[in-house]
Structures are given as C-alpha cells and as structure tokens.
Amino acid sequence: MTTYWLAPQVYDPGHDAIQEGARLLRDGELVAFPTETVYGLGADARNTQAVENIFTAKGRPSDNPLIVHIADMEMLDELAERVDPISMRLAEAFWPGPLTLVLPLRQGVLSPMVTAGLDTVAVRMPDHPVALSLIAASGCPVAAPSANRSGRPSPTLAKHVREDLDGRIAGLLDGGPTGVGLESTVAMADASGRVHVLRPGGITPEELARVSGCPVELAGEGGAAAAGTVTVNRVEDGLLERHPGQGQREDSFRPRAPGMKYTHYAPKGQLTVVKGADPLAVVQTIVQLLDQDRKAGARTAVLAPREHAPRYEGAADLILPCGSLEDVELAGRELFAALRRMDEEGIAVSYSEAFPEEGIGLAVMNRLLKAAGHRVLEV
Numbered sequence: 001m002t003t004y005w006l007a008p009q010v011y012d013p014g015h016d017a018i019q020e021g022a023r024l025l026r027d028g029e030l031v032a033f034p035t036e037t038v039y040g041l042g043a044d045a046r047n048t049q050a051v052e053n054i055f056t057a058k059g060r061p062s063d064n065p066l067i068v069h070i071a072d073m074e075m076l077d078e079l080a081e082r083v084d085p086i087s088m089r090l091a092e093a094f095w096p097g098p099l100t101l102v103l104p105l106r107q108g109v110l111s112p113m114v115t116a117g118l119d120t121v122a123v124r125m126p127d128h129p130v131a132l133s134l135i136a137a138s139g140c141p142v143a144a145p146s147a148n149r150s151g152r153p154s155p156t157l158a159k160h161v162r163e164d165l166d167g168r169i170a171g172l173l174d175g176g177p178t179g180v181g182l183e184s185t186v187a188m189a190d191a192s193g194r195v196h197v198l199r200p201g202g203i204t205p206e207e208l209a210r211v212s213g214c215p216v217e218l219a220g221e222g223g224a225a226a227a228g229t230v231t232v233n234r235v236e237d238g239l240l241e242r243h244p245g246q247g248q249r250e251d252s253f254r255p256r257a258p259g260m261k262y263t264h265y266a267p268k269g270q271l272t273v274v275k276g277a278d279p280l281a282v283v284q285t286i287v288q289l290l291d292q293d294r295k296a297g298a299r300t301a302v303l304a305p306r307e308h309a310p311r312y313e314g315a316a317d318l319i320l321p322c323g324s325l326e327d328v329e330l331a332g333r334e335l336f337a338a339l340r341r342m343d344e345e346g347i348a349v350s351y352s353e354a355f356p357e358e359g360i361g362l363a364v365m366n367r368l369l370k371a372a373g374h375r376v377l378e379v
C-alpha cells in the first residue's frame with residue numbers, strides 16, 4: 001500500500017494526498033484514514049464491490065453492518081429517510097464528533113452490503129480534518145469500519161493499520177495518533193423518546209441525556225459493559241475457574257448493534273480483569289497470580305493506571321501503564337496500543353486492573369472486558 005503522511009491539522013481538500021485518496025475511493029479502492037476515534041478503512045458506500053472488499057480485507061463477518069461517514073448535513077439528508085428531532089438535536093450538539101446515529105435508511109442510496117440488509121443506517125461525521133477533507137473531496141458517503149483485522153484492537157496509529165492490512169488496501173493517510181482512542185458511541189432514538197446506547201464510546205450516556213433531555217438506556221443487561229460477563233472465581237489451589245456470570249451470555253445476546261456480539265480486541269494470551277473495592281487487595285491478588293504464572297514459566301504482563309503501575313515492578317515481565325485514576329480519557333487513548341503490545345511481546349498471561357465505569361470509563365471497561373473475553377476476577 002502507499003502511505004501518504006499528512007500533518008494532522010490538514011484541512012485542505014486540494015492537498016495532493018487527499019486528492020489521491022479521494023480518487024482511489026471514487027475508483028472503488030480501499031483507503032485507510034485517521035478519525036478522532038480510531039483509524040477507519042474507507043470505501044465508497046454506494047459501490048458493492050468496494051464494500052465487499054472491506055469485509056474481505058478485514059476478515060469481517062458480513063452480517064455486521066458498517067458506519068457511513070459524512071462531511072456535511074446535506075449528505076445526511078441523502079442517506080436517512082428522516083431524522084427525528086432527538087437525533088437531530090444530538091447531531092447538532094456532537095457532530096463533528098464521536099457519535100454514530102442509527103437512522104431509517106433511504107432506500108436505494110447505499111450498497112445493501114453496508115447495512116447488512118437492515119432498514120437502518122449508522123451515520124457519523126468524524127471530527128478530524130483529514131477525514132472530513134477526504135470525504136468532501138471524494139464526494140462519496142464513506143463506509144468505514146475500524147482499520148484493523150477483525151478481532152484485533154482498533155488502530156490508534158498508522159503503523160497499526162500497516163501491521164494489520166499491508167498488502168490488502170490501496171492507500172493509507174497517516175495523520176498521527178488518533179485523539180479519543182476508542183470507537184464512537186453508537187446510539188439510536190426510539191419512537192417513545194428514549195435514547196439507546198448500542199455501543200458505549202467517546203460520547204458518554206450522561207452527555208447524551210443532558211443534550212437530548214431524554215432517558216438514556218444502555219443495551220444489554222446491566223449495561224453494555226456487563227453484558228456477557230463471565231465471573232472467574234479463585235479455587236483453593238489458586239487456579240482460576242470460569243463460571244457463567246449473571247449477565248446474558250454472548251451466544252444468547254441479541255444485540256441491536258450486530259457487531260457487539262463478536263469477539264474483539266483479544267490479545268493472543270489470556271487476559272483477566274481484576275476488580276474490587278479495595279485497590280490494595282486488587283494489587284496483592286494480581287501480584288500473587290503473576291507469581292504463580294511466572295513459576296509456571298509464562299511470560300506475563302499487567303495493565304494498570306499510572307499511579308498503580310510501579311507496584312508491579314519486578315512482579316511482571318511487562319508493565320503497561322494505561323491512563324491514570326485522574327484521567328480515564330487517557331486510558332481510552334492508550335488501551336488499544338497497550339493490548340497490541342501484549343502480542344508484540346509474546347505475553348501468555350496478563351491481568352488488568354478495572355477502571356471506574358463512569359463517563360468515558362464505561363467505554364474503556366466495555367473494550368477491556370471484550371478483550372478479556374469477559375474473564376473477570378472479583379476480589
């Protein structure tokens with residue numbers, strides 16, 4: 001693939017790299033580009049062959065629909081049959097930004113591959129100058145999932161895209177590190193005036209409630225982060241055992257964001273999230289488990305907020321500081337790169353401290369739990 005490096009502040013549809021990317025999109029090719037959340041893998045959403053190529057390049061199941069990216073409100077009118085007043089209020093408040101709205105699809109304007117045959121379409125206007133100028137220059141509605149191989153953590157750097165998709169796509173616009181680091185919030189307003197969060201992300205439920213003035217509901221029992229949780233209990237000999245938790249299991253979970261049912265972000269080794277009200281007990285438990293794992297010959301890692309990371313010195317082969325207790329947004333920016341590091345370093349067993357599930361922490365925990373295959377140890 002050809003990589004075009006661009007200063008992140010470029011907002012110039014006339015720039016050579018943007019023009020080249022736009023030409024490739026119009027020609028039905030795949031182009032990866034930065035957004036404020038994660039890198040996206042773009043294709044002309046009207047071109048079925050191009051959209052099919054996205055699924056092939058990613059190895060993504062074709063029943064998982066894609067988000068369509070737009071650069072202005074006229075494009076929204078072309079895609080959505082109608083935009084209800086609540087969705088309009090949310091779009092006006094948060095676009096461009098990390099919010100995806102699920103709306104009734106205007107028939108015949110997109111390849112049916114984009115929406116996996118649904119009669120709704122997920123739309124967002126990304127808050128990144130390179131993304132906006134690329135979409136505007138192409139003149140296409142741009143279907144773009146995260147630019148990773150299916151199952152891998154979403155890319156927050158151009159090099160992550162190269163690692164996963166080199167040789168599979170035509171171009172990559174490198175705009176440096178992405179901002180939010182987690183994918184957009186996917187939300188849908190229903191006819192009764194409720195807003196459903198189908199996937200937590202960069203815009204928090206609190207923000208959605210404040211702007212819409214509507215009740216906000218999280219998809220899945222106990223919230224999206226808890227859906228499908230498997231509780232891991234310690235047994236006497238100190239080993240870990242899996243027990244089905246209270247949440248609905250992945251196999252029976254019928255999500256409205258079809259992508260939520262798939263395994264995501266999982267490192268090759270086994271990751272367990274350790275949770276508890278007493279931070280000291282969490283650290284002690286993790287240190288004890290790391291000790292057993294190392295004695296068994298496993299290469300180990302621990303992921304923890306900066307304040308706690310030094311406590312694991314000498315206990316794990318790799319310590320991955322991720323955000324801080326004061327700054328959970330930073331954890332969002334650093335999480336995916338940390339998960340990728342585990343594989344780069346050949347980690348067989350890893351533990352992560354849990355993050356507070358407030359604000360953006362809800363999205364951080366949602367991704368972390370998915371990465372752990374919902375393996376949770378409560379202490």
Ligand code: TXA
Binds near residue numbers: 040067122184186199
């Ligand atoms: O931040 C993001 O949203 C990134 C960047 C590139 O924009 N994109 C992204 O796309 O995360 P993807 O394909 O990895 O995730 C799209 C999510 C999936 O969970 C999918 O099931 C859901 O949106 N989705 C798409 N269309 C939908 C629809 N019509 N109804 C409900 N959920 C939908």
Ligand code: MG
Binds near residue numbers: 145146154
């Ligand atoms: Mg994705």
